[in-house]
Every structure is written in C-alpha cells, then in structure tokens.
Amino acid sequence: MDFNLPGEDDPRRVKVRAWFEKNPNPTYAQLAEQGWTASNWPEPWGVSADAETQFIIDEEIVRAGLELPYTINAIALNQCGQSLLTHGAEEQRQKFLPGALACEDIWCMLFSEPSGGSDLGGLRTTAKRDGDHYIVNGHKIWTSVADEASVGVLVARTDASKPKHMGLSVFLIDMHSPGVTVNPIIDMTGNKNEYNEVFLDNVKIPADALLGREGDGWRIVMEQLQTERVGMTKPGVVWGMGPTARDLMDGLIKTGRISDPLLRDDAAKVYIEGEILRLLTFRNMTNRINGTPAGFEGSAGKMMSSPHGQRMADIAKRSQGASGMIRDPDVLPLPNKKWGMFSNWDYAYWFSPANTLGVGTQEVLLNVVAERVLGLPRDSDPTAKVPFSELSGGLAKAAE
Amino acid sequence: MNFALSEDHEFLRDSAAKFVDEQVDLSPLLRPGADVSDAGYDQLWDKIVELGWSAITVPEAYGGLGMDYVDLIMIIGETGRTLAPSPLLGTLSGAWAIEKAGSEAQKSELLPKLAEGLKLALAVADENGAYDNMDSDVTAKPSGDAFKLSGTKSFVVDAASADKIVVSALNEGRKDFFVIDRNAAGVDIEVLQWRDITREVCKLVLNDVEAERLEQSSDDVWPWVRDRMYLVLAAENAAGIRMVLDDAVTYAKERIAFGRPIGAFQAIKHQLANIAGSAEGANAIVQYAAWALSEDDGQGSLAATMAQSYTSEHYKEATHRNIQVFGAIGFTWEMKNHLYYKRARCNAELLGSPASQREQVVRMLEQEAA
Numbered sequence: 029m030d031f032n033l034p035g036e037d038d039p040r041r042v043k044v045r046a047w048f049e050k051n052p053n054p055t056y057a058q059l060a061e062q063g064w065t066a067s068n069w070p071e072p073w074g075v076s077a078d079a080e081t082q083f084i085i086d087e088e089i090v091r092a093g094l095e096l097p098y099t100i101n102a103i104a105l106n107q108c109g110q111s112l113l114t115h116g117a118e119e120q121r122q123k124f125l126p127g128a129l130a131c132e133d134i135w136c137m138l139f140s141e142p143s144g145g146s147d148l149g150g151l152r153t154t155a156k157r158d159g160d161h162y163i164v165n166g167h168k169i170w171t172s173v174a175d176e177a178s179v180g181v182l183v184a185r186t187d188a189s190k191p192k193h194m195g196l197s198v199f200l201i202d203m204h205s206p207g208v209t210v211n212p213i214i215d216m217t218g219n220k221n222e223y224n225e226v227f228l229d230n231v232k233i234p235a236d237a238l239l240g241r242e243g244d245g246w247r248i249v250m251e252q253l254q255t256e257r258v259g260m261t262k263p264g265v266v267w268g269m270g271p272t273a274r275d276l277m278d279g280l281i282k283t284g285r286i287s288d289p290l291l292r293d294d295a296a297k298v299y300i301e302g303e304i305l306r307l308l309t310f311r312n313m314t315n316r317i318n319g320t321p322a323g324f325e326g327s328a329g330k331m332m333s334s335p336h337g338q339r340m341a342d343i344a345k346r347s348q349g350a351s352g353m354i355r356d357p358d359v360l361p362l363p364n365k366k367w368g369m370f371s372n373w374d375y376a377y378w379f380s381p382a383n384t385l386g387v388g389t390q391e392v393l394l395n396v397v398a399e400r401v402l403g404l405p406r407d408s409d410p411t412a413k414v415p416f417s418e419l420s421g422g423l424a425k426a427a428e
Numbered sequence: 429m430n431f432a433l434s435e436d437h438e439f440l441r442d443s444a445a446k447f448v449d450e451q452v453d454l455s456p457l458l459r460p461g462a463d464v465s466d467a468g469y470d471q472l473w474d475k476i477v478e479l480g481w482s483a484i485t486v487p488e489a490y491g492g493l494g495m496d497y498v499d500l501i502m503i504i505g506e507t508g509r510t511l512a513p514s515p516l517l518g519t520l521s522g523a524w525a526i527e528k529a530g531s532e533a534q535k536s537e538l539l540p541k542l543a544e545g546l547k548l549a550l551a552v553a554d555e556n557g558a559y560d561n562m563d564s565d566v567t568a569k570p571s572g573d574a575f576k577l578s579g580t581k582s583f584v585v586d587a588a589s590a591d592k593i594v595v596s597a598l599n600e601g602r603k604d605f606f607v608i609d610r611n612a613a614g615v616d617i618e619v620l621q622w623r624d625i626t627r628e629v630c631k632l633v634l635n636d637v638e639a640e641r642l643e644q645s646s647d648d649v650w651p652w653v654r655d656r657m658y659l660v661l662a663a664e665n666a667a668g669i670r671m672v673l674d675d676a677v678t679y680a681k682e683r684i685a686f687g688r689p690i691g692a693f694q695a696i697k698h699q700l701a702n703i704a705g706s707a708e709g710a711n712a713i714v715q716y717a718a719w720a721l722s723e724d725d726g727q728g729s730l731a732a733t734m735a736q737s738y739t740s741e742h743y744k745e746a747t748h749r750n751i752q753v754f755g756a757i758g759f760t761w762e763m764k765n766h767l768y769y770k771r772a773r774c775n776a777e778l779l780g781s782p783a784s785q786r787e788q789v790v791r792m793l794e795q796e797a798a
Binding site for chain 2: 029030031032033034080083277278281282286292293295296297299300301303304305307308310311313314315317318320324325328331332391394395397398399401402403404405407
C-alpha cells in the first residue's frame with residue numbers, strides 16, 4: 029500500500045515537463061501528436077498510458093495552463109471514442125479520430141429523447157436502410173454541446189420487430205447534414221446553454237456511418253456509459269469537474285467565513301466526503317494499473333459525488349447569504365485553473381440540480397447499485413421482452 | 429500510488445476472520461437482561477495472545493511483532509465485524525501510551541510483557557468524559573521515588589480486566605502519564621452499565637495509589653495515542669457498516685411482503701445502495717489513515733480524525749437503517765441488530781462526537797493554511 033503520488037522528480041513527469049518547456053502554448057493538435065489528449069488509448073492515438081502515467085500527463089497539461097482535453101471534447105475522448113477502437117472499421121478510425129483527438133471536431137451524444145432519458149432502451153428515433161444509405165427520423169434532447177459539435181454519436185432503432193433493447197444501432201453522423209436542426213435549450217442557470225434539442229428530419233447518412241453491426245447498439249451504448257463511469261471521476265463540484273471541497277475550504281478560510289458556526293460543521297462534512305471521493309479515484313487508478321477489473325468504487329464514486337457536489341455548491345452559496353442571490357461569479361476565491369464551464373461557484377450552484385439528473389438520474393443509479401452490486405431483486409420492465417412495434421400506449425408509434 | 433492490500437494483508441485478514449468466526453459467540457448476550465458480565469469478556473484472550481495480536485504493533489526490539497497499522501486494521505476489521513468481546517482495545521491503548529511516554533528502560537521492562545499476555549488500560553477522560561480537563565483531574569503527588577495518585581477517571585476501556593493501568597494525571601501543572609497496578613491499594617474500579625455490552629467500560633477511583641511516572645511524558649503523548657485509538661474505532665466502524673449492510677441485504681432478499689422480497693422495493697434498495705456507498709468510503713478512509721500513520725505521513729493525524737468522524741456517523745446511520753429493514757423483529761433484544769446499533773452509538777461518543785472531530789479537522793486545515 030502506498031498513497032504517494034508520482035513526485036516532481038518522477039522520470040515520466042520530467043519528460044513531459046521538458047516537452048512543455050520546449051513547446052509553450054501548444055495547440056491541442058500538437059498535444060495529440062504526442063498522444064497526450066487521450067494518453068490511455070493505444071498507439072497511434074494515445075501512448076497506452078497506465079492510470080498513473082495518465083495522471084501525470086493530465087497534471088502537466090493543467091500546470092501548463094491548459095484546459096484538459098477531455099473536458100473540451102468529453103464525448104469523443106471520455107465516452108464514445110474508444111468504441112471506434114473496439115467496434116469501428118479502420119476507415120472510421122482514420123476519418124473520425126484525428127480531428128477528435130486534436131479537439132478540432134467536437135462530438136456530441138445523441139441518446140436521450142423527450143420520451144425518456146433514463147429508460148434509454150425505449151427510444152423512438154429510427155434509422156431505416158435505403159440502399160447505401162440510412163434515413164434517420166426522430167427527436168433527441170439534452171444533447172450537450174450539439175450546437176458546437178461536428179460529429180454526433182447517434183443511437184437509433186433499426187429494427188422495431190425486436191424487443192426494445194435489441195433493435196438499436198449506433199451511427200457516427202455529420203451534424204451539418206441536411207435535416208439536422210439544433211435548438212439550444214436555455215436551462216435554469218441562464219448562462220450559455222449546455223444542452224440542446226436536436227431534430228432529425230429525413231437525415232440521409234451513408235451506410236458506412238454504422239458503428240459495429242446493426243443491433244449492436246445497446247451493447248455499445250452500455251460500454252460507453254461504463255467507460256464514462258470508469259473514466260477518472262474526480263471530486264469536483266459537477267460530475268467530478270470544477271473546483272473541489274479542498275478549494276471550497278481554502279476559499280472559506282481565506283475569506284474568514286469558516287468561522288461562521290452555522291457553516292463550519294457542514295463545511296467539514298463536505299471536506300471529508302471530498303477526501304473520500306479522492307481516495308476512491310485512487311482505488312480506481314490502482315485497479316487500472318494492476319489490471320484488476322474496476323470494483324464498486326466506480327459506481328460508488330458517481331453515486332456519492334452527485335449529491336456531494338450539490339452540498340458543496342450549497343455551502344459556497346450559503347457563505348454569501350442574501351448577496352449570493354445576486355448574479356455574481358465571485359463567490360469565493362478560486363485558484364487560477366481552467367476548469368471549463370464550472371469555473372465559478374455561482375454557475376456551479378445554479379447548475380447543480382442537474383447533478384442528480386444527468387447520466388441517468390440518481391434514483392436509477394441507486395437501483396443499478398442495489399441490483400448489480402448488492403444483488404437485490406431486479407425491477408422487472410414489462411416492456412423489455414415484447415417486440416417494440418407491439419408496445420401499446422403509443423410508445424412505438426414513432427418507430428413505424 | 430498503490431491502493432491495494434498485499435497478499436500478506438489478505439492472509440492476515442483471512443486467518444483473523446477464520447479465528448473470530450470459530451470463536452466469537454454472542455448468543456449469551458442475546459438473552460434479555462444480559463450485560464457485559466455475560467460476554468465471556470476475557471475468554472478469547474489466551475488465544476489472542478497466542479496469535480500475537482496483543483503485541484502486534486509493539487516494535488520487535490521490545491518483543492512485539494513490529495507490524496504496521498495496515499496490518500493492525502486487518503485484525504481490528506475482524507474483531508469489529510464480529511463485536512469480539514476482549515480487552516484488546518484497552519491493551520493496545522495502554523501499550524501506545526507506554527511506547528510514546530516511556531523511557532527506554534520503562535519500555536524495555538513493560539512492552540515485552542505484552543507478548544506474554546499483559547493486559548493494559550488507558551485512563552484519560554474525567555468523570556464528565558472530558559479529555560482536556562486541567563482543573564479537577566486525578567492529581568499526582570511525589571512520594572519518595574514514586575508518586576501517589578488521587579482522583580476519579582471514567583470511560584476507561586478494559587480497566588477491570590487489566591493488569592496495569594496507564595493514567596494521565598496533573599503533575600506540577602502538566603498532564604503526565606503514570607502506570608499503576610490494577611490491584612494496588614487504593615484502586616477502586618466500577619464496571620459501568622455501558623450500553624455496548626460487548627465492551628467493558630469502567631470508572632476508576634484512586635485514593636493515594638502508588639504510581640510510576642512515565643519519564644518521556646509530554647503534551648504530544650495524548651494526541652499521538654488518540655489518533656491510534658481513532659484508527660481502531662474507525663476500523664471497527666467500517667467493518668461494522670459492511671456487516672450490518674450484508675445482514676440487511678440478506679434479509680431483504682428473504683423476507684417476503686406483498687408477494688415480493690422486500691429488497692425488490694426501491695424504498696429499501698435505495699437505502700441499502702446508499703449504505704453500500706458509505707461502506708466503500710469508510711473502508712477507503714480507514715485504509716488511508718492506517719497507511720498515513722504507519723508512514724508517519726504529515727497527514728496522519730488529519731486522516732485518522734476524518735476516519736473516526738466519517739465512520740462513526742455512517743455506522744450510526746447504517747445500524748439504524750439495518751433495524752428499519754428488519755422491521756420490528758430487529759428491535760428485539762434476542763436479535764443481534766441492537767448490539768451493532770449500540771456499538772456504533774457508543775463508538776461515536778467514546779472519544780468525543782463526530783462533530784467534535786470535524787471541529788478538529790477544520791482547526792488542522794486552518795493551521796495548515798495559516
């Protein structure tokens with residue numbers, strides 16, 4: 029057992045740091061050439077970095093004053109890109125991965141629909157084969173960064189005669205195709221939108237946009253969601269991103285607000301939770317280094333970090349009292365780090381109701397933990413075994 | 429970075445598990461009216477000594493096993509999981525006080541006896557449970573080459589079972605540590621009706637009791653020992669959370685209501701999933717604290733304090749949920765659920781409340797930032 033993190037003199041770190049000294053202010057394309065934007069991927073895309081080496085490379089990217097690639101192009105680098113390594117054809121890899129790794133082609137994930145997000149298997153968007161093309165019709169929603177994305181990872185129903193999870197397929201589509209309309213959703217924060225709805229109206233996509241085989245969709249999507257959880261969860265305020273409880277405590281101490289007895293104990297509680305989440309990421313890192321299958325710490329991390337982030341943002345906000353109800357990003361002093369969109373507590377607080385909604389609701393995640401980890405009886409889904417086209421209640425209408 | 433147990437750790441844990449599973453029997457405590465005198469409190473001790481646990485962290489130079497705190501929590505996890513009644517906590521605490529406050533000669537004299545079964549206790553808290561009382565605590569008066577102690581201590585774990593007791597007492601305005609014989613003249617020990625009947629907790633009245641001063645006594649001794657006691661309680665707590673979770677999960681799969689196992693209801697699932705999260709978190713923070721104390725890492729004290737606070741809070745919650753899942757049957761004396769509920773509650777008060785440890789955490793962070 030050893031909790032020491034790789035030190036300043038670690039040869040791996042020295043090598044990465046020397047490169048940054050020779051190449052100040054690099055572009056992400058240059059980082060991608062080094063294999064550092066997805067360092068854990070195999071060559072030629074990454075450098076097959078183990079979890080500890082990846083940790084070092086990420087630390088050095090932050091030290092160089094850059095935002096981490098996988099917060100800029102999360103869908104490509106965290107969730108979906110690796111599916112191309114496992115299921116993609118070589119031409120697909122060559123076509124899609126270089127732009128993704130250079131953070132020049134932003135990807136989005138066309139999964140959730142108005143009829144349901146957590147029950148993804150019930151989605152209604154269809155892709156019908158028509159010669160050397162598919163014709164896609166449907167309506168996606170809660171699509172992060174769709175307004176900036178050039179590539180969409182689409183899951184659509186290719187066979188409605190099969191039960192809901194069986195007839196799905198995954199495609200990589202050009203977001204600029206005719207028939208794709210992206211409408212920003214203005215969420216309750218009032219900040220620049222994160223989410224969009226996407227209308228797919230007779231969108232014609234080439235047959236070779238299919239990832240894997242027809243009907244593989246559910247399996248690929250589950251792998252992607254698993255990658256998302258296994259991906260290094262950090263104890264940041266929103267889904268592991270942004271400032272942590274350490275930053276919160278620093279800010280409360282610097283401003284003297286920690287002396288408020290009504291805040292102090294809650295701040296300590298959240299600090300301790302944050303340290304525990306950090307330890308769970310270390311446990312996850314160890315399992316990856318040792319090649320041990322990911323344990324429970326992955327789901328536990330997500331399950332604990334969402335409400336943790338909400339409590340953390342609440343304390344930051346509480347520390348301001350009524351003046352915190354005025355729109356103002358300067359809630360507490362923060363280190364000068366590029367965290368992406370959650371770089372101020374005000375936004376993080378007003379965004380935080382989404383913590384327990386995104387990537388499946390907290391309730392669904394608790395079910396998953398109870399059923400898959402604790403082995404409690406599974407909730408039965410009466411629609412799981414029936415051909416999708418025979419489902420009543422209008423569920424299947426759009427699929428016809 | 430390597431957050432994994434070694435094969436040696438796993439072997440130690442598995443052999444400890446085998447021992448407690450074979451030897452610990454809580455059934456006499458499940459008869460209504462039972463108290464700690466029914467626990468067979470000292471029965472496991474000879475075997476515990478044989479296994480070397482009484483001297484597990486005593487340095488090899490003093491005849492101990494010289495193992496570190498990660499090894500220690502492999503053992504404590506198992507005794508904590510099964511609520512194994514024995515004077516191990518008192519003995520470990522007393523041994524740490526001697527290790528930290530004793531002179532070379534005192535350590536060479538006392539510590540080797542642990543491997544032979546010497547039982548110890550450590551008396552620090554006063555009658556009100558305060559650990560920092562400088563006014564009306566036990567006082568030490570010089571008497572020839574030795575000292576005489578007078579006054580009252582309470583919440584002394586394992587005092588009645590002990591052969592020797594380490595006592596903190598006021599000496600010229602300082603808190604020093606002294607060793608007394610349990611059977612010395614003037615020692616009066618009352619076993620308290622402590623709600624956790626798997627643990628012997630006592631009140632100690634001293635009347636001119638002959639005592640030997642530990643010669644390296646200093647203000648650093650108590651915080652150093654306390655961190656280690658935090659670790660032991662936290663390791664018991666973490667193992668206890670896992671135990672009551674597993675029990676509740678097993679029960680929720682078997683108990684049928686409204687035609688389904690109750691574990692099929694989300695109201696139950698969600699409670700148990702949340703406890704599974706705290707079990708994982710408790711296990712992680714305890715292992716980290718054990719490592720940090722073993723390495724003399726600068727974060728050791730902070731880690732041990734966080735571990736005690738987090739695990740106590742969540743052990744209380746988990747044992748309460750465990751009773752809720754069992755329903756009314758879990759509220760009866762004949763079931764062991766209440767033994768865990770009481771262990772959790774008592775562990776969360778014995779060395780100060782989880783909130784008081786959180787206050788310590790914030791103070792440490794404020795100091796670090798200053």
